[in-house]
Amino acid sequence: MRGAVEALEYHVQAPRSLCAHSILSAAMLSAQGLADIKVEGLPKACPLSLFMLAVAVSGERKSACDNLALSAIGDEEARLRLDHIEDLRDFKASHAAYEAEKKKVERDGKIGHDERRQKLRDLREPDHPIAPVIRAKEPNLEGLLNLLQIGRGSIGIFTSEGGQFLGGHGMGQEAKTRTVTGLSELWDSGSAQRVRARETLFLVGRRVGISLAAQPRVASSLLADELAKDQGFVGRFLVTMPDSTIGLREIRGTDPAGDDRLVAFQRQCRRCLGVGLPIRQNTRNELDPPILGMSVEARGLWQRFAQAAEDECKPGGMWVPVRSAALKMAENVARIAGILTLFEAPSAANPSRITNQDRHLEVTVSGEIMASACAVGMFYLKEALRLTGHAILDPETRAQNDLADWLVEKVKPGNLTAPSIIQKIAPSHLRTDAGTIRRRIEALVGFGRLEPANRQEIEGKAYRETYRVVGEA
DSSP: OHHHHHHHHHHHOOOHHHHHHHHHHHHHHHHTTTOEEOOTTOSSOBOOOOEEEEEOOTTSOHHHHHHHHTHHHHHHHHHHHHHHHHHHHHHHHHHHHHHHHHHHHHHOTTSOHHHHHHHHHHOOOOOOOOBOOSEESSOOHHHHHHHHHHBOSEEEEEESOHHHHHTSGGGSTTTHHHHHHHHHHHHHHSOEEEEOSSOEEEEOSOEEEEEEEEOHHHHHHHHTOHHHHHTTTGGGEEEEOOOOOTTSOOOOOOOGGGOHHHHHHHHHHHHHHHHOOOBOTTOSSOBOOOEEEEOHHHHHHHHHHHHHHHHTTSTTOTTGGGHHHHHHHHHHHHHHHHHHHHHHOGGGGSGGGBOSTTOEEEEEEOHHHHHHHHHHHHHHHHHHHHHTTOTTTOHHHHHHHHHHHHIIIIIOTTOEEOHHHHHHHSOGGGOOOHHHHHHHHHHHHHTTSEEEEEEEEETTEEEEEEEEEOSOO
């Protein structure tokens, strides 16, 4: 995986953390359905699914990173679609035969009720072929649950245009609560339910990973959403916003298809996909993943990481501003360790490697891999802290900056304005209640963008409180 990250960085010239983000998400999608991981203190083993968000401006080449990282998965989807065409033909023929036989039994006047009932019971309606989808781009919750019912037990919501998902119907004001809670439940346990007047749907044994890339303004709509934060939805995400490489790249030709590092990574993705999903007996697509354990050394490292994160969430602690992410990071680290372990040795998840009735795999997470997972988790935790209040992502900070820019452009440096004027003629997204306007003005005074001018006349009208616009802080 390290080699693949370095190869992406060379060929795409995207920021290193963006390349690593794409490689980790591809490995997660390849391996998340193969096993669960046992985590100390939790009653059940955890899925290996991750929720990931890369915040990047247009032109940062996130799509190019994903296209190369997900090449093997794209090939597998293409193969599944071809197989699905033949499976669908077989299904239609079998279903027509079933319907004909069913009508024949129903119309047979020579048999009694009990015999007819038994013959109808003996008929088996053929199952519709599994939907050939590994990645979905912008499903709402209802569409996602439908796909999980008729499709693979392990799928991902993957898109380099995160606005399609975050700004779609599923995250609209009315549907947001259902989407946030439903996705959180899938992250927690791989289960979901939908109860309607004419439909009841219960799903267990499913795995859903998310990897989104979104521009800052779109991402901020999720990261600052109070409902998403209160439900712990934001805290489940691994978020990065790398420094841009735009303007620093060299225009040159490369051959990523011939790079042994990417070839080796894609080969490993195919090995993971080739193991096959552990389907529960007598079901079509319900997963029954074996359990991946930790070595003594790995367990000790994980416990120290988890304890350190917990300790720094106390009042005055380092992680208080990102407490939700910090309290979930220990579990995310365990999931990452499981992904790294299985990606390195996917054959370990083969059913023949299950050692006992408890369905534990022979292989365990090593101390070395756990140390790597802790390092990745610490990176994302520091990123969460760095991005808290970031001018690009925090809506209030962005509003202050927008107000300062508007004052320079429309009022002009050296001229006067007043809170009531701002409230009346500022752009609509900056007009709000008087208290918020006053707090923003105070912030701009503190930043040196406005100077108090006391009582003044503006265009012939007296104002008790005025401020002079400053061109440069």
